[in-house]
Amino acid sequence: xxxxxxxxxxxxxxxxxxxxxxxxxxxxxxxxxxxxxxxxxxxxxxxxxxxxxxxxxxxxxxxxxxxxxxxxxxxxxxxxxxxxxxxxxxxxxxxxxxxxxxxxxxxxxxxxxxxxxxxxxxxxxxxxxxxxxxxxxxxxxxxxxxxxxxxxxxxxxxxxxxxxxxxxxxxxxxxxxxxxxxxxxxxxxxxxxxxxxxxxxxxxxxxxxxxxxxxxxxxxxxxxxxxxxxxxxxxxxxxxxxxxxxxxxxxxxxxxxxxxxxxxxxxxxxxxxxxxxxxxxxxxxxxxxxxxxxxxxxxxxxxxx
Amino acid sequence: xxxxxxxxxxxxxxxxxxxxxxxxxxxxxxxxxxxxxxxxxxxxxxxxxxxxxxxxxxxxxxxxxxxxxxxxxxxxxxxxxxxxxxxxxxxxxxxxxxxxxxxxxxxxxxxxxxxxxxxxxxxxxxxxxxxxxxxxxxxxxxxxxxxxxxxxxxxxxxxxxxxxxxxxxxxxxxxxxxxxxxxxxxxxxxxxxxxxxxxxxxxxxxxxxxxxxxxxxxxxxxxxxxxxxxxxxxxxxxxxx
Numbered sequence: 001x002x003x004x005x006x007x008x009x010x011x012x013x014x015x016x017x018x019x020x021x022x023x024x025x026x027x028x029x030x031x032x033x034x035x036x037x038x039x040x041x042x043x044x045x046x047x048x049x050x051x052x053x054x055x056x057x058x059x060x061x062x063x064x065x066x067x068x069x070x071x072x073x074x075x076x077x078x079x080x081x082x083x084x085x086x087x088x089x090x091x092x093x094x095x096x097x098x099x100x101x102x103x104x105x106x107x108x109x110x111x112x113x114x115x116x117x118x119x120x121x122x123x124x125x126x127x128x129x130x131x132x133x134x135x136x137x138x139x140x141x142x143x144x145x146x147x148x149x150x151x152x153x154x155x156x157x158x159x160x161x162x163x164x165x166x167x168x169x170x171x172x173x174x175x176x177x178x179x180x181x182x183x184x185x186x187x188x189x190x191x192x193x194x195x196x197x198x199x200x201x202x203x204x205x206x207x208x209x210x211x212x213x214x215x216x217x218x219x220x221x222x223x224x225x226x227x228x229x230x231x232x233x234x235x236x237x238x239x240x241x242x243x244x245x246x247x248x249x250x251x252x253x254x255x256x257x258x259x260x261x262x263x264x265x266x267x268x269x270x271x272x273x274x275x276x277x278x279x280x281x282x283x284x285x286x287x288x289x290x291x292x293x294x295x296x297x298x299x300x301x302x303x304x305x
Numbered sequence: 306x307x308x309x310x311x312x313x314x315x316x317x318x319x320x321x322x323x324x325x326x327x328x329x330x331x332x333x334x335x336x337x338x339x340x341x342x343x344x345x346x347x348x349x350x351x352x353x354x355x356x357x358x359x360x361x362x363x364x365x366x367x368x369x370x371x372x373x374x375x376x377x378x379x380x381x382x383x384x385x386x387x388x389x390x391x392x393x394x395x396x397x398x399x400x401x402x403x404x405x406x407x408x409x410x411x412x413x414x415x416x417x418x419x420x421x422x423x424x425x426x427x428x429x430x431x432x433x434x435x436x437x438x439x440x441x442x443x444x445x446x447x448x449x450x451x452x453x454x455x456x457x458x459x460x461x462x463x464x465x466x467x468x469x470x471x472x473x474x475x476x477x478x479x480x481x482x483x484x485x486x487x488x489x490x491x492x493x494x495x496x497x498x499x500x501x502x503x504x505x506x507x508x509x510x511x512x513x514x515x516x517x518x519x520x521x522x523x524x525x526x527x528x529x530x531x532x533x534x535x536x537x538x539x540x541x542x543x544x545x546x
Contacts, residue, residue, distance in 0.1 A: 178406055191379045192358070
């Protein structure tokens with residue numbers, strides 16, 4: 001249904017990430033692996049946000065899904081091991097998404113955004129107040145697979161990125177894309193044309209939350225420590241939406257390019273400028289949004305729907 | 306012949322305004338029925354109730370004998386009810402072909418993608434949109450927009466088609482073409498209920514006419530018959546002093 005011309009570009013990025021640990025990077029190696037880890041994780045978050053945005057739902061709950069996944073996985077990891085804990089974390093995030101989705105079925109755009117923001121705030125407060133989360137003190141998380149393999153966290157985040165890319169491509173190339181685009185552009189018309197709008201919105205939110213939950217789980221296993229303010233940060237939800245806007249909305253390539261450039265840029269600026277790097281970061285962001293309303297991939301001159 | 310659509314005692318109130326009051330009417334299978342009436346008579350409310358975008362306060366709607374009064378819009382579409390909107394609402398970021406594919410793929414669940422694509426190609430030919438199939442819907446002219454609106458409703462393979470002033474804004478020549486198109490659609494086995502302001506179109510197209518005024522049916526019959534009725538003239542021209 002869509003042109004496959006993005007595919008070489010996409011494969012190149014993914015291959016680069018897969019091989020990054022084996023490239024001769026010298027003293028830069030450890031730093032670049034860290035940067036690569038965060039690029040992969042936040043790009044996956046951006047893809048999962050975009051997946052939801054394609055139905056017209058502006059999610060500010062992605063920080064909450066991330067936090068649910070992080071705490072779900074972090075709490076269970078000492079007892080059941082890394083992978084089952086990650087899956088559990090994703091399911092917790094998914095349950096949160098179904099809860100949020102089922103009470104916001106009729107909401108659209110900004111109204112959904114506000115509801116999802118409230119959802120996010122409630123969950124952070126819960127994480128602060130409940131006993132089993134460790135409250136404001138935080139929660140220590142064991143490294144993946146008992147810490148025997150230094151590259152484990154890196155490759156887990158690579159796996160999450162692969163999964164997010166695969167989901168996004170499926171949604172882009174299957175009839176699901178038309179259902180999402182129709183829902184986004186007019187719910188009433190979409191329904192009259194037979195689109196099961198409620199289902200499309202719920203599925204999109206659920207799939208997006210699963211990826212965000214996995215990202216959170218892997219994040220905890222990398223930082224080895226979770227606090228409510230970090231795990232349920234609104235900043236993370238904002239980053240998840242800034243990346244697709246920067247790279248190009250409603251596509252797979254947009255969030256991917258946006259994530260690599262933006263997260264990479266943030267890390268590089270932090271290294272070069274140290275004091276006030278966010279000023280430069282913000283200025284670049286504003287320039288791109290002003291002059292490339294369709295994001296970086298708009299430069300490729302491709303339309304999307 | 307059976308009834309394609311039957312409306313029994315349909316009422317709808319918006320705050321203080323009685324938009325429809327116990328409206329009953331029906332559409333025979335294979336018939337083209339016009340619903341006319343002055344502005345504010347309740348025509349669009351009727352269509353929104355029929356397609357399920359708003360819920361009735363009272364009354365029932367039967368589609369091919371089945372009660373659809375409480376079904377959501379998408380289910381009504383799956384059962385064979387199609388609708389074209391008065392204000393054209395194409396999905397501007399999708400191509401013309403993709404706009405139709407939305408209707409073809411989701412209008413009838415279980416349809417295979419290949420079948421949907423073949424049907425869309427047919428509809429594109431029938432509506433004369435084939436040369437513009439790959440254009441973005443946001444880039445169409447008004448005439449093309451109108452055609453797309455009709456084509457997209459047709460893409461859902463309706464048995465009953467609701468048309469909301471699809472001829473408004475067309476030049477006489479274009480309206481003539483559209484009339485011929487609606488006839489072809491009916492001849493392919495679709496029953497049509499349409500709302501229209503242009504009387505020449507109503508006269509040329511309708512087998513039967515229902516006249517609404519202030520939310521009530523005030524006349525029904527052939528165009529010639531209702532055009533002569535005093536109440537209809539009053540509704541359109543105002544009461545004589």
